[in-house]
Amino acid sequence: MQNDYPIVEAIRSILPVVDEMIVLVGDSEDDTEGLIASINDPKIKIHHSVWDPNLRKDGAVLAVETNKAFQLVDPESTWAFYIQGDECIHEQYLPVIKAACVQYQDDAQVQGLLFKYLHFYGTYDYVGDSRRWYDHEVRVIRNDKNIRAYKDAQGFRVGDALEKIRVKPIEATVFHYGWVKNPQQMMKKVKNFSKLWFSDEEIAASALSEHWDYNDYDSLTVFGETHPAVMHERIARQNWKLNIDINRKRFSFKDRLLYYFEKKTGRRLFDFRNYKVV
Numbered sequence: 001m002q003n004d005y006p007i008v009e010a011i012r013s014i015l016p017v018v019d020e021m022i023v024l025v026g027d028s029e030d031d032t033e034g035l036i037a038s039i040n041d042p043k044i045k046i047h048h049s050v051w052d053p054n055l056r057k058d059g060a061v062l063a064v065e066t067n068k069a070f071q072l073v074d075p076e077s078t079w080a081f082y083i084q085g086d087e088c089i090h091e092q093y094l095p096v097i098k099a100a101c102v103q104y105q106d107d108a109q110v111q112g113l114l115f116k117y118l119h120f121y122g123t124y125d126y127v128g129d130s131r132r133w134y135d136h137e138v139r140v141i142r143n144d145k146n147i148r149a150y151k152d153a154q155g156f157r158v159g160d161a162l163e164k165i166r167v168k169p170i171e172a173t174v175f176h177y178g179w180v181k182n183p184q185q186m187m188k189k190v191k192n193f194s195k196l197w198f199s200d201e202e203i204a205a206s207a208l209s210e211h212w213d214y215n216d217y218d219s220l221t222v223f224g225e226t227h228p229a230v231m232h233e234r235i236a237r238q239n240w241k242l243n244i245d246i247n248r249k250r251f252s253f254k255d256r257l258l259y260y261f262e263k264k265t266g267r268r269l270f271d272f273r274n275y276k277v278v
Contacts, residue, residue, distance in 0.1 A: 003189040005085040006177055007032075008039060009230040013088040014081055015043055017098050024069040026051045047072055056195060059152030066149035070141075077143045078105045079113075084153075086178035087139075090228040093172035100170045101140065109278055111147065111158060111165040113140035116173040120180045122214045122242045124227060124235050128179075130219040130251075130259055135268060138167055138275050139174060155274030166278045175228060182240040186212035214242050218250040219259065 011021060021044045025033045036046055049068055055061040066082065073080045079101050083089070089097070097113070104110040119133040120126065134154075141147050141156055147165060150157040158165050181189060187210060227235060251259055262268050 003192055004181055004185055006088065006231065006234055007085040008035060009088050009228070009234060010083050010085055011036070011039060011044070012230045013091070013228050014083055014094075015041055016091075017094050017101075018043060018081055019077060020045055020074060022047065022069050022072045024049050024065055024072070026065065045072075062153040063149035063151060066153040070147075070149070071145065073143055075143065079140050080143050081140050083139060083174075084178075086176060088175045088177065088228045088231055090173065090175060090226070091230075096170055096172045097140065100168065100172075104168060109166055110168050111142045111144065112138040112156065112167040112275065113172075114167040114169040114275060114277065115139045116171075117176055118173055118223070119176045119178075120223065121217060121220055122180065122244055123238065123240075124177075124180055124231075125223055126220045126244055126246070127223045128217065128219070129221045131255060131262070131268065131271065132218055135271075136169070136273075137174070138165065141165065150274070164274065164276045167275045169277060175231070177231075181212075183211040183214065186214075214244070217244075218255070220244060220246050222246055 011023070015021060021041070023036050023044060023046050025036065025046055026049050033046060036044065047069070049065060051061050051065065055064055070080060070082075081097075100113050104113070114136050115138070117133065117135055117137060119128045121128050137154060138156055144158070147156050147158045149155075150162065156165050157163060179186070190212065249256070249259075258269055
């Protein structure tokens, strides 16, 4: 609640395709648990956890907490749908996701499903379209407890050797809203989130301002489609405006070449992948 994540919208967006929704609530100074409970759906199962302050470096605590939640998933389930508190799934993709889970449920080679991504920036009208933003990530994994969240829980690995999991791409997109807030709220979120990566001394030395500067982008484009229905009420409450010039491009020579190559061919060269496509 303090960071104004669309957590209710995130949960509601996938409730139609899950049998149960595990929500692991850590210690907090706000009424996050009450907010989750207000959804009032019998599929939601709230569990409690205490975050380890010694695991704040590089966001490691996020993977630890993700793994705790994964262990609570019913062992009879074939798949686990992992969604972060600033992500939503458009209802148009729910049949696609469900069909893919059925299609690959007996194929042990497939350990996860790979989603496309839209990263909104500043307001709900703009999305990042450069290599700064990851374009795919795994959000459904097989319910195999040898799989675990990796580093800051953006992706997953399997086994003691931490091998990349084998995935199938699907035609479904995650809407990521983590960078959509008014400038003051955005800076508050950045300061709070920094505590998961840096020491108090490092945060103090960074001298963060009180308002986030949304001019720090290399390339944006206008979003001209529809948002998930669960987001409509939140979007209607937006009370700030930003003047963003989508014609402005800020690239190094190398990144400019890679950007236009990707736009022309649809291929992203030399990109890090958290997974193996099979």
